[in-house]
Amino acid sequence: MNTDYCFNLAMRKSSRLITQFYEERLSTLDLKVGQFSILRATFFKGSTTNKELQDILVIDQTTLTRNLKPLIRDGYLQLQPDPEDGRIKNISLSKSGKKLYLKALPIWEQTQKEVLNKIGNKQAQAVLDMSNTFVDVFKK
């Protein structure tokens, strides 16, 4: 294995390309793919927190705080101060947020299938394996 090729550039290139693919498909809903990920995680959790989403999405706290803003501003997410701990703001989907997620879901599913068809089973599995490895190895 030589190290002539930058692993980081390889990842960033790939990330840009696949992101554009998803973005294009979600654009009919005026929804960014990062926003979809937040809606999806929140949907599964029912109620969640900034802290918990950081861990699920593997994203910096300050980045997440900002990424939540448009979704809150547009009324897709609602915040409730935690009754037990004044520092925590509980995050959940509003009615319109749930509606938007359920509208986005089939588009995302279709996009997933398209990606699978395009890159094939083996590469698709490699992507998920690599993601797990990276989380194991690099996540603090």
Add this chain to the structure above:
Amino acid sequence: MNTDYCFNLAMRKSSRLITQFYEERLSTLDLKVGQFSILRATFFKGSTTNKELQDILVIDQTTLTRNLKPLIRDGYLQLQPDPEDGRIKNISLSKSGKKLYLKALPIWEQTQKEVLNKIGNKQAQAVLDMSNTFVDVFKK
């Protein structure tokens, strides 16, 4: 192969993690990893253009234009209007740009080795293979 897990989120998570790893190591030079990639590509090309860098780095034209700005501002890149074609600006490393790149190079090499040690030969090869597949499949 099921498609429960978002390929895009997998890529974005991984990209964020590995980027942070490289950023941390390059931070002693006050250099971002995306900037390093630009310096590196320019170093190999000797003289290049926005257009050519777009293709090498697989990055949007408007993004690249903006990413070049700090490097031009800080004098690491110099621009020369092409004598043949008034639309083109030829990009090359300045003396300080070359110096910075050569200072960053051993840090990058060391980081590459660390990544290789951390993720192993097999995953490292998978990353490069995946990158090639993604470029083939998604790049316009």
Add this chain to the structure above:
DNA sequence: ATATTATACATGCATATACATATAAAACAA
């Protein structure tokens, strides 16, 4: 009980990302 430390989230700053669009120059068509 009060001082200290840890935790949860927010803000300042700088760079990164890309779509829609603008501008200018070159290539091409009539």
Add this chain to the structure above:
DNA sequence: TTGTTTTATATGTATATGCATGTATAATAT
């Protein structure tokens, strides 16, 4: 040659990213 199209780069706007730091609350130590 003039009008049209294509090409190379730049700008407006909005979101994404994360380090350093700030603020408020909770937990812990003395």
